[in-house]
Amino acid sequence: MTNRLSAVLLAALAASACATNPVTGQKEYSLMSEAQEIQMGQQADPEIRAEMGVYPDSAWQEYVQRVGMKLARVSERPDLPWHFTVVDAAAPNAFALPGGYIYITRGLLAHLDSEAEMAGVLGHEIGHVTARHSARAYTRGASVGIGAAITSIFFPEAAPYAAAAQTGLGVLFLKYDRNQEVQSD
DSSP states (O other), X not given: OHHHHHHHHHHHHHHHTEEEOTTTOOEEEOSOOHHHHHHHHHHHHHHHHHHHOBOSOHHHHXXXXXXXXXXXXXXXXXXXXXXXXXXXXXXXXXEEETTTEEEEEHHHHTTOOSHHHHHHHHHHHHHXXXXXXXXXXXHHHHHHHHHHHHHHHHOGGGHHHHHHHHHHHHHHTTSOOHHHHHHHO
């Protein structure tokens, strides 16, 4: 009875977790809704701003926001609450949070020679958001957690190994994979 109940619950979870990727049009297993993506970005944004600082030049902030919004409006997910922020970090970098939060460092801006180059960087980060790469990473991590929990229930002697595997794979899933980078380009 327990095995049958577990199988039914897992089947229900898998069926309810199918979503269409807005970029590829393919069905994907996802444990994160769009509302959860937006909420995750909203929660992390103040932490990013506090940790890195917001670059204090309002002209640059407005410029990056304007170019970013021009791109976001023609993306696969134009209705997200997009936010583009220049953070006060010297290292050349740009990154995205789920739900439409895009950051570019002042250090990277110093290396860009044109609006087109900046648009390329922002477009790449928009690509990560529109393809739901963070949601896919979350789903992979959560799936590993579910698998580890189920393994621990049915094979208690494997519990210490399942926990270690969950931690290791969680770290592995933090970065976008090469295919996601190509897809964002």
